[in-house]
Amino acid sequence: MTKDIEHRLKNKDINPTAMRLLVLDFLTKQVAAISLNDLEKGMGPSDRITLYRTLKTFEEKGLVHSIEDGTGATKYALCEDNCDGDHHHDLHVHFYCNTCKETFCLPNTKIPEISLPKRFQTEEMNLIIKGICDQCHSG
Amino acid sequence: MTKDIEHRLKNKDINPTAMRLLVLDFLTKQVAAISLNDLEKGMGPSDRITLYRTLKTFEEKGLVHSIEDGTGATKYALCEDNCDGDHHHDLHVHFYCNTCKETFCLPNTKIPEISLPKRFQTEEMNLIIKGICDQCHSG
C-alpha cells in the first residue's frame, strides 16, 4: 500500500512527495544495497541529481544509511533500526560479495566491542567483510 | 640509511629506483596514513601519476596497504605484517579521527573473528573506527 510507504516517510519527518514515495518503494524492494547509479537505472526516467538529494534527505532523517564498500560508489540501504538523523548506529556488518559484486546488510551480525588503545574514543564503526555470499557459494 | 630503504624494496621484489626510494623514505616518516594528495604535497615537485603508480606498485608487492576511510580519497600506509601481493591480511583496525581528520593504523588492535550467517565466506575484512584519537582527546 502506498499509505504504508507514506506513513514511513511522515514518521521520519520527511515530506512525502511523489518522487520520494517512488524511491522508498523501490528501496524496500531491494535485496542488496544499491548505488545511485543502480537507483537511476532501476527507476523510470528520473533525474539523477534529484535521486541523489532524495537519498541524502533519507539519510539525514535516518531512513537509510550509506555504505562505503570500497568500490568507490556509495551504496544505500534502508535502516532496520530506529535510527534518527543524529544517531546512525548501524552497528551491523556489511558484506560485499566478490563474485556477484553486491553489497548486503547483515542486520543480525553485529560489530563486536573493540577495545582501542588508551585515549582513543569511538564514535562510529564500519565493518565491511568481503568474500562470497550465500547465493554465490558453490556446493 | 638509504641502503636500508633499498633493501626493503628489493626484499619485496621492487626495482629500487630513485623515485621509489624517495617515496618509501617519505612513507616511513609518516605517522598517519596519507592520501595521494598528501604524498604529492609532501614530496618535492613530482608527477602525480608517477606517485599514483608507485603506490600501486607498492601495494601489489605487499609493501603498503590502501585504506578506504570514507573520506573519498584512498589513504596508504606501510604494511607492518609480512604481506605479499596476494595476501594483504592487514587485519588490524584503522582509526579515523573526526577532529584532526587523520587516519591511523592500529596494528595492535586486531579485527576479531566474526561469525557470519550460513554459507557466507570471508575473504577480507575492513574495519574503520571513527572517533577522537589520542592526540586530539582533551583532558
Added chain:
DNA sequence: GCTAACATTGCAATAGCATTGCATCGTCAT
C-alpha cells in the same frame, strides 16, 4: 480563488579522485 512563502525538482556546471594511453627515457643484458 489568489498570492506569498517555502520546499522540491530538474538542468547545467564543476570539483576531485582514479585511471589509462602514449611517447620518452633510463637501465640492463647480450
Added chain:
DNA sequence: ATGACGATGCAATGCTATTGCAATGTTAGC
C-alpha cells in the same frame, strides 16, 4: 652498441559527488 623492458611524465578521460540557479509544485493565509 642495441634491443628489450621497465619506469617516468604528460595529456586526456571517466566516474562519482556536489553546488548554483531557475522552474515548478505545494501549502497557508487572506
